[in-house]
Amino acid sequence: MSASPLIWGLTIIVILGLLAFDYFFHIRKAHIPTLREASIWSAIYVGIALLFGLLVFAFAGRTTGSEYFAGYITEKALSVDNLFVFLILISSFKVPRVNQQKVLLFGIVFSLIARTGFIFLGAALINSFAWIFYIFGLILLLTAGNLLRPANHGENERENLMVRLARRFLHTSPEFDGDKMFTQHAGKRALTPMLLVMVAIGGTDILFALDSIPAIFGLTQNVYIVFTATAFSLMGLRQLYFLIDGLLDRLIYLSYGLAGILAFIGVKLVLHALHENNLPFINDGEPVHVIEISTDLSLAVICGVLAVTITASLLSKAGKAQTAINSARRHASQYLDLGYTADPAERERVYRLLTLEEEQILAMDKKYRDSAKDVEEIRALVARAHRQHEQEPPW
Numbered sequence: 001m002s003a004s005p006l007i008w009g010l011t012i013i014v015i016l017g018l019l020a021f022d023y024f025f026h027i028r029k030a031h032i033p034t035l036r037e038a039s040i041w042s043a044i045y046v047g048i049a050l051l052f053g054l055l056v057f058a059f060a061g062r063t064t065g066s067e068y069f070a071g072y073i074t075e076k077a078l079s080v081d082n083l084f085v086f087l088i089l090i091s092s093f094k095v096p097r098v099n100q101q102k103v104l105l106f107g108i109v110f111s112l113i114a115r116t117g118f119i120f121l122g123a124a125l126i127n128s129f130a131w132i133f134y135i136f137g138l139i140l141l142l143t144a145g146n147l148l149r150p151a152n153h154g155e156n157e158r159e160n161l162m163v164r165l166a167r168r169f170l171h172t173s174p175e176f177d178g179d180k181m182f183t184q185h186a187g188k189r190a191l192t193p194m195l196l197v198m199v200a201i202g203g204t205d206i207l208f209a210l211d212s213i214p215a216i217f218g219l220t221q222n223v224y225i226v227f228t229a230t231a232f233s234l235m236g237l238r239q240l241y242f243l244i245d246g247l248l249d250r251l252i253y254l255s256y257g258l259a260g261i262l263a264f265i266g267v268k269l270v271l272h273a274l275h276e277n278n279l280p281f282i283n284d285g286e287p288v289h290v291i292e293i294s295t296d297l298s299l300a301v302i303c304g305v306l307a308v309t310i311t312a313s314l315l316s317k318a319g320k321a322q323t324a325i326n327s328a329r330r331h332a333s334q335y336l337d338l339g340y341t342a343d344p345a346e347r348e349r350v351y352r353l354l355t356l357e358e359e360q361i362l363a364m365d366k367k368y369r370d371s372a373k374d375v376e377e378i379r380a381l382v383a384r385a386h387r388q389h390e391q392e393p394p395w
Contacts, residue, residue, distance in 0.1 A: 003224035011224075015231050018048075019109060022238065027105050030098045030179055032346060038242040045236025052232060056225070063295060067220035070299040071229030074219065074261060077306055078212045079233050080251075081258055082111075083241055085204055091330065093197040094337060097346060099179045103194070104238040107201040114205050115230050118213040123223045133273035136214035140266030143211045147259040172196065211262070218265035218272075219298055250313055250323040257309030261302055268293045321361070321368035328357040329378045332385040351389055358382060 003011075026033075026041075049072055057065030086107060095103055125132045173190040177183035181195035216226050274288040282288070313319050331354040335347060361369055369375070 018235055027101050032097050033242045038239045041239040042236050042243050049232035066295045066299050068225050068229050070219045070302055071216045072233055073302055074215055075230050075233035079237050082208050089197055089200050093193050095197055102179050103197055104241055106198045108234050108237050110202045111205045111234055114209045118209045119226050122213050122217050130276045131279050133269045137266045137269035139214045140262045144259040144263035147255045215265050218269040250319050252319040253309040253313045257305050260305050264301055321364050324357045324360045328382055332381045335385045
């Protein structure tokens with residue numbers, strides 16, 4: 001499938017239109033999205049992606065359609081994994097709940113820009129150097145190994161290089177000023193934490209692109225399919241964040257599933273590189289006759305691995321305990337922090353979630369309750385939230 005300039009133009013207009021719609025109708029007026037709103041718009045964006053895939057099937061054939069869906073599912077899974085880091089950044093910068101949508105939309109837009117740049121760079125390298133598939137395969141195998149390391153979503157994501165440079169050389173404000181990126185502090189114009197968290201997300205997005213683009217090029221070398229699968233996987237990520245906010249911690253085996261998928265695609269890339277080989281020190285520069293993994297098999301493996309790891313995560317007692325404990329810590333911190341939200345209804349919602357999570361934790365086996373890191377610190381934090389709630393008047 002070789003997309004014409006007209007098709008490219010229409011596709012870009014649709015994507016820009018969706019982003020503009022998101023900003024003007026959802027983000028411009030700061031608000032906290034309800035579960036119903038997040039559910040409806042998540043379903044709409046997934047539906048748009050699926051409809052586009054069916055159009056690819058109809059007009060470009062089964063092979064290209066399968067490549068799109070394999071790429072879309074892989075990129076969507078990697079995007080969900082990225083939400084873990086977004087959650088850490090938003091929590092560590094204590095972004096007020098009402099302003100989190102703006103931060104997320106910026107992250108999505110920056111991701112799309114960064115990945116588009118890497119897509120065209122990757123396409124140029126593939127067209128010029130067949131051996132680049134070896135490099136892409138090695139990147140994915142190393143990434144898969146890194147995902148298997150414990151605590152790969154660490155708190156140190158907050159202070160990446162660009163944020164440290166900004167704090168050191170530029171005048172920054174310690175407090176948010178609504179959703180403004182600049183404010184007056186100590187009589188001078190200063191950067192707000194809103195801008196700093198956007199810088200942090202932008203920096204991590206570049207690293208995400210280094211992993212995701214080789215992954216999708218391992219499934220298809222059609223630049224149009226690579227671009228659309230990547231773009232549609234990012235659409236609706238903001239709504240998905242609010243929809244599965246409390247479930248992100250529950251997916252304790254997702255990193256293992258992603259490691260398996262990336263390793264599988266890495267092997268697929270290396271086999272393809274051997275099949276197209278022209279390096280003189282490998283088989284005297286001649287192609288190596290090895291098996292090549294079909295797109296249909298790739299799609300089946302990706303779907304199967306994700307189904308197994310997500311199901312195992314949701315059924316795991318350890319996963320349920322980890323989810324409840326992490327959520328209780330987060331909601332207790334949010335309740336105690338008036339900078340997070342001073343809205344009475346939102347504070348009551350957060351406290352209600354905290355009490356439900358505490359009931360879940362107390363109903364679990366003691367070995368699961370005590371397995372959490374810093375468990376005594378979490379218990380003290382929850383107790384402070386209860387004392388604070390008792391001192392406040394009823395809403």
